[in-house]
Amino acid sequence: MRACGLDFGTSNTALALPDGTVLPLQPHTPEPRLFRSVLFFAEEEREVFTGADAIQRYLEDNNGRFIQSVKSFLHSSSFRATQVKGRTYTIEDLVAILLRRVRESAGAHLGEAPDAVVLGRPAVFTPAPEADALAEKRLRKAAEIAGFTHVQFLIEPIAAALAYEARLEKDELVLVADFGAGTTDLTLMRLGPSRRGNLDRKPDVVGSTGVRIGGDRFDAEIMRHKLLPKFGAGSTYKVKGFSHKRLPIPQHVLAKLLNWHEMSFIREKSTQELLEVMLDTSDHPAEIQALYDLVMDNLGYRLFRAIEAAKVKLSSEDVATIDFEDARIHLHEPMTRAEFETASRTLLDELSQCTEGLLAKHPEAREIDAVFLTGGSSQIPAVRELYVKRFGEERVRTADAFTSVAEGLGRASAWLTG
Known part of the structure; x- marks a missing residue:
């Protein structure tokens, strides 16, 4: 089993290994360790663009559909699906596209895509318990669609704490x-x-x-x-x-x-x-x-x-x-x-x-x-x-403002491999 930690954020996504190493998922960008959590459906093409590539295509082509901040809708029961170029995408489908691309990018570095993941989640997606449970359920399903066969969750501030803890001497x-x-x-x-x-x-x-x-x-x-x-x-x-x-x-x-x-x-x-x-x-x-x-x-x-x-x-x-x-x-x-x-x-x-x-x-x-x-x-x-x-x-x-959570999730993923 190959494990990783994955911080799926509203703006950025990052992935780390059990030793805490945060992978450069998009090495051709100024911030290679940060994969922008965005999608772009080009009007005339079948391919769905993600991350920095989605932003670039969006800036070049206003006619497509640009989707950002999809994490912020996970708790919303009123947002079930959207139509893009005649096809219905559930919110789980949209998140899965992003997670799959991140998983595949990690696989390019490792020689094999990870199949086990510790996913970060907020302490509360929303104060309403039913909506909070819905958000986690949807995120789990999206991870499974993306190809992860073992999925565990860890509250994001606990993950950040584990990154901080790695440097403590007392x-x-x-x-x-x-x-x-x-x-x-x-x-x-x-x-x-x-x-x-x-x-x-x-x-x-x-x-x-x-x-x-x-x-x-x-x-x-x-x-x-x-x-x-x-x-x-x-x-x-x-x-x-x-x-x-x-x-x-x-x-x-x-x-x-x-x-x-x-x-x-x-x-x-x-x-x-x-x-x-x-x-x-x-x-x-x-x-x-x-x-x-x-x-x-x-x-x-x-x-x-x-x-x-x-x-x-x-x-x-x-x-x-x-x-x-x-x-x-x-x-x-x-x-x-x-x-x-x-x-x-x-x-x-x-x-x-x-x-x-x-x-x-x-x-x-x-x-x-x-x-x-x-x-x-x-x-x-x-x-x-x-x-x-x-x-x-x-x-x-x-510490690093944008990768501490991913580092901690990566360290936590060591649990999945014993």
């Missing part, structure tokens, strides 16, 4: 915070050399919890607070059939702009007709032209890459500019780190409340030796500062 009580694209998971766990060889690590877990806050929501707050007016927020249009009646853009339309992968829902016929009315009658025509092109030219992904780039820059600089030029959209919008932190205040408060809730349940939390932060949003200064203020600079530690 036992510690550690709070692990794993910041993904869609969720943040927290686990309080005893780690160290005396426990490292135990196959069953459940007794070492003091407590865990999670909240649906991740990198995508930080991006959404930049869009909400900085860019929505550039796409018509605050403008009005003339109601069809009423010469003097004007209305603001419906909130459901603006809400869809906060997540690029939801913008496609605006393209339904009734909303297209509304956009055309607004084009003719808006008191802010340039902004509505930008909105129309953003939606109808399927530019959401490109825009949110520009937003993400500015967010990343704000982790090391005080000012960043959101630069985006396409069709009738002309954005060169400066944003300060202070503005970003103000826009993110609600998210930071939720993270603080989630953390304090976990600590309050467990008296042992008074003895925490270290706080280990991992995942993309751990690099946001305000996020790190939240934990520094609570625990002190000397106890807050970080």
